[in-house]
Amino acid sequence: MTCAPHPATFRLLDTYVGWDESTEPGARGIVGIVGFDDPAGLRLAYRGDAPEGPTRGSLLPWFPDPRLAPGCGPCAWYLLVPDERRLLRRDVCSGAFTPVWPPGCDPAALREPVSVAARGHRLAVVESDRVLVWRREGGQLAGVIRAERPRWAALAPDDEVLVACQGSTDLRRYDSTGGFRGVLRTGARGEVIGLRTGPERTVWLLTDDDGRIRIHRGGHRGPFRPVTADELAAALPPSALTSAGEDGFCLSEKGPDGPQTTCFTWQGLPRDAAPPTTDAYMTSGSYVTTLIDSGISRCRWHRVRVDADVPAGTAVAVEIVVSEDGRYEESDWQLSAPGATDFLVDQPPGRFLRLRLRLSGDGGATPVVRRIRLDFPRATSADLLPPAFRQDPAADDFTERFLSLFDATLAQLDRVIERYPALLDPAGVPDRVLPWLAGLLGLSYEAGWDAPTRRALLAAAPELYRRRGTPWALREAVRIVFGVAPVIDELAADRCWAQLRKAAQGQGQGPEPRRGQGLGAVRLFGRSASRFRIGGSALGAAPLRAFGAPDSDPYTAHAHRFRVLLPAGSADRTALLRLVERQAPAHTVGSVRTGGAGFVVGSRSTVGVDTAFVPLPAPVLGGARPVRLNRDGVLRPGPRGLRRGVGVGVVSAVGVHTRVS
Template sequence: MRQPAFAHLTGPAMWRRCDFDRTRIAPAPARVMLAPKATLPAKAADPAPWLAARGGAAVVPCPPDLCAEAAVLLADPARGLLALEGGATGTWRALPLPRARVRRPTPGPFDFQPTTPPADPAAPVDIARDAAGRVWLLDRAPPRLRVLSPDLTLLDTQTPPGASAPDQVVCSDWCAAVTDGDRLLVQPFGGVWGVASLPAPAIALAADPEFDLLVVLLPGPKLAIVTPDGLTVHALPAITAPVFLLVIGPNTIMVGEPRGAPGSPTETRFVSYGLSPADGPTMISSFGVRGVDGRAVWRQGDQVFASTADGARALYAREAPVETEGCVETYALDSEIFACPWHRVFIDACIPPGATVTLETKTADSLPPFPVRRPPRPPADVSTPATPVNIEDPWPPLGSLTADEAGWTPLGELDVRGAQADIPDPPERITRPSEEPYAQVRSDAVAPWPQVTLEGLIKAPPGRYLWLRVRLTGAERCSPAVLAVRASYPRPSLLEVLPAYWRADPVAAEATDRALALFEGWITEIDARISVLRQLADPRLAPPEALAWLASYAAITFDQRLDEAVRRQLLSEACWLYERRGTVPGLTRLISILSGAPAIIVEGFRMRRQSAAFVGQLSPILGSGLQLGDADAGGASEDPADAELEADYAALMLRRAMIRAAGGQPCPPDDPPYPLETDPLARFVRRFAHRFTVVLSRARTPVLEAVIQDAIEANKPAHTLHALCWMDAGFRVGGSLVGLSRLGETPCFEPALLGTAVLGADNTLGRAEPETRFRTGDRLNQERTGKP
């Protein structure tokens, strides 16, 4: 029986082409959920007291030579400059306002003492820190900016041009900016001040010295994104009356909506948004905090804090109330078959208690005409409005001409099955997607809402195109999540495998087909599983849990320290590695697979010095290639094993000599021969024989070193010795050997070709020049070098 095909709908790119009604796309992984309620709070806060109390905060990192935490400085318009002591649970301490360091001259005999001391600087209304660590203080009366060093020493004073009532100052990684009503004053670092007009007076301004993002909060609520080329304005979804604005990432912001009065225990709601050029601000998650006094909100590390009267409090995660109903309508799924009988539909979803997912379908053999096509509505958390349908848009259109169009066929109650039960080889463990930081640590924990697959039989009439309308129902605190949709086509029939007699009568054939359909579902799934059995023998396609079983056929036992990619590669090349086990190519490839980087094996005999000289020519040359005897003849051995053997032999001979000195006779009476080679040439050859070095282009780690050592011991010739050379081991500067490398695709130890001639180590290209060595104090002149 032939297997049906599938039309898939999954991932953010496909979901964005659908029509959303009170639903949104949640990230990581992309899934459709009910959208947060966009209603006004029960008690809308008056923004005037919040804006009057607002100041600013800056996190000044501690110098590298001091073991102290970063300091949080707060600019309070009423109390001046404050510092947070004792961390987030500490208290605010007043700091003296910065002054310039002025050297006062010594009073002379005719100098007059000033009658009044200089006036104290005004209390700052905002504070910011730039990427260089400097602190910027904004004064409103008179309008000026004071630039301070990290130790709060006054470095410079600036007056933004035309500033009458500056409100806020921020610093990004490319500029400093100040708001003044409906004007934005921007000074690129190293440049001059410029003025940009805003559509309305700014409510809040935000930037971060680590990122290039500069944003302005406007009434509406709207968000203006400022770049060196200009500004773009987007609407802010899922929020109504924001006051606070904070940059928490390169493309992430946080907006706060207060409730009640400053300092009240009423919870203040914060919403984080992701910024994209195409969709604008997209809601990510919600947070909350109580007791906020409205003076400042700042980011410190991975946390966001809000100032309180006693200190600071960290924001906590808080899911906003969501809509209780919503739906998403898909674009046309094309079977490319005229009058195609669509079969079944599968929905991968997470359904908490009290939530439901229902499905409606619609089919047709033609698409709606272009003039009457309805543009899809964006997700509720996306500010981009619905755009008219482009005639050149390659995506299929919606099936409905109006949002509430009738004529859809409901599927009724959907069957609940295991996660991805229709897939022949589903993942071993599928649970509800979670971004909990300890999810990987507690991998054995059971998710409260496990992922399931909903199955339904498509009852719509045959047609080439299929549209789906998924309706979600939940509560204010829980929402179902739809991750993927799969529709199978055309409908397989067991009647096709029966003799033609059973299809002769159309009426009887339809009744027979319906009766056989009771068994078609599980027979189709069994056939699908049989068709993918061959994948179990392919290391590239086999599921991770089948790799150990597949390796048993090749007599391979995996080290538990190897990751999945290395195991698949070892299985793919197992036969090739077995054929070359114990050889240089086989061992090189094995080490390269285990380390994940190219490896080079340098055999010791290839490092043996050439003992050749040019004698009898016009100018006899005795260069560095000449060696008379062994360099260590008669000396200590460089091999640790030989040194240990030589020490044992010396100890044995000493004991035998002591026995003879005492008048005894050692047994056996004859002395054992010297265990090492005495011939200098033999010692020279043996020092490089049966040894090799593995050069790894990886940094050394204890686990990787242990894995490679075990692999080399199990696969190298038993009589050989080896050593590992890691990339981070450094270079040898005191000798002539700087390093080993490979030039091009051919290893440098293989002979090169010049035309048809093979160039080996005994070939010389050109005439050798005498080596000239200089000592300290030698003069470099014509007499010394012998060259003009």
């Protein structure tokens, strides 16, 4: 129980706090239930000697029956018929199994086939004393591998064949022609019942050690180690095989109306009904807790809540008993209603409570119980009523139970309200909630923005709104969306109307100070060639432009206009322009310019946007563009080494050490 300064009001039973299993000699404790250390919760045990491990049936999609092997494509399968010494291949178009080789055309007649393996267009059939390897899906016999009692084979991506022999878990390595390459030690115990290869040259091994099935992962670069079924499912995609029994097998594949199941016999003939399968789980299990101490004498236990997943065909039942001294009779147990996972405690007051959990199923599925919560002492809205309503004990008990129905509903509303601030956390909400959260803040997303970009915009929204319309806000929005900081060029700063050069500061070498350029040397105003003036411009010498008085041109030229500069290839120009239009103030006009191929004559160019200083290419004598031996030609680096562009603190000459591109 979590330590807190206030009295406890509930008790949790789960993996993190503990399930408090009973260890008393007379109690039945745990029967048929596993998962007490699993955060996923309690569940029914598997049948057999490994109640918590995987079953052979659950691993069929990854380790099929030795007579089956998935081929190239989602619907391609190979089926080995040992009794008839035939190998069948499923036709992708018709879905029927047909012989790989026509009668009498088998390049290597099968004698005693044991298992089959396939990978891409390669095929291998394991016999009692050899392994036959084909290419082109059986069209070309690549080689024959001689081995002692082989049972399993797997085809590696580098034209390697792994063979597992009877009585050993070590793997023998061959090439497709039968050449021996060595032995791969696995260190696994038991008997090999499955073998396959995965990406990055990984090898997956399935063993049976006295009824306990284990999965091992290894390869040429690392030792083999046991892994779980979840790790297997995360690393390798499952096949369409869903079940296999004595009478046949079934495949679950995508159809025009959704997933459909197709069943076949072991001779490749279609079946109408699925073959019988062995139950994976036990059909019942129970678990009893120890005496749970409330710490309150004659405590009135209030409520039991069970957090569980109950699939069809399964059930969860909870029984409780309350006592003051830990002694009780079998008839004192209170059983919850069928299917109820939230009920009130109908027991006399007592300090101790004991709980019994029963799980049941049909063998094909199991319920999962994640957590059980016990609320105490009883606290309802009846405590707010006047004492006159609580004088009769029987009526008082009914009133408390009746009001508990409404208290439960209000408690759910309170939990929703308490969790509401979590919905405003950009880093914690699911991806699908981000558009809703952006709508609350007035943000709009584009379809191409990923979830991290949207979360970053939501986190920066308060500061972006506070400084909206400033160059910083526009620069920050572009940086978040496109991952690059732009250059904001305000065109009004480029105006050079009616300006004088600043006077030089400081004293010169002579007795008189140095003077800057003054009036008479710079023309402040004069004849304008930018647009036509009546009485001042010759016809055809200046363009006709009508946007106000010409005398205001020094103040209105490029006013409220800016340009966003980005290097070439750093952002989509159309998407960038849409973002700039949304972020720019209403009285301004923004434009976008991405980097070009070099300097633009007659317009402003920015280093890093339009240009980049790169080193000269290596000189080559002769060829299409021969190097001339002059002062700019360098045959080999000097004592300081090869120049790599512009160096800080080092004199670099454009055209000698670098070129502008």
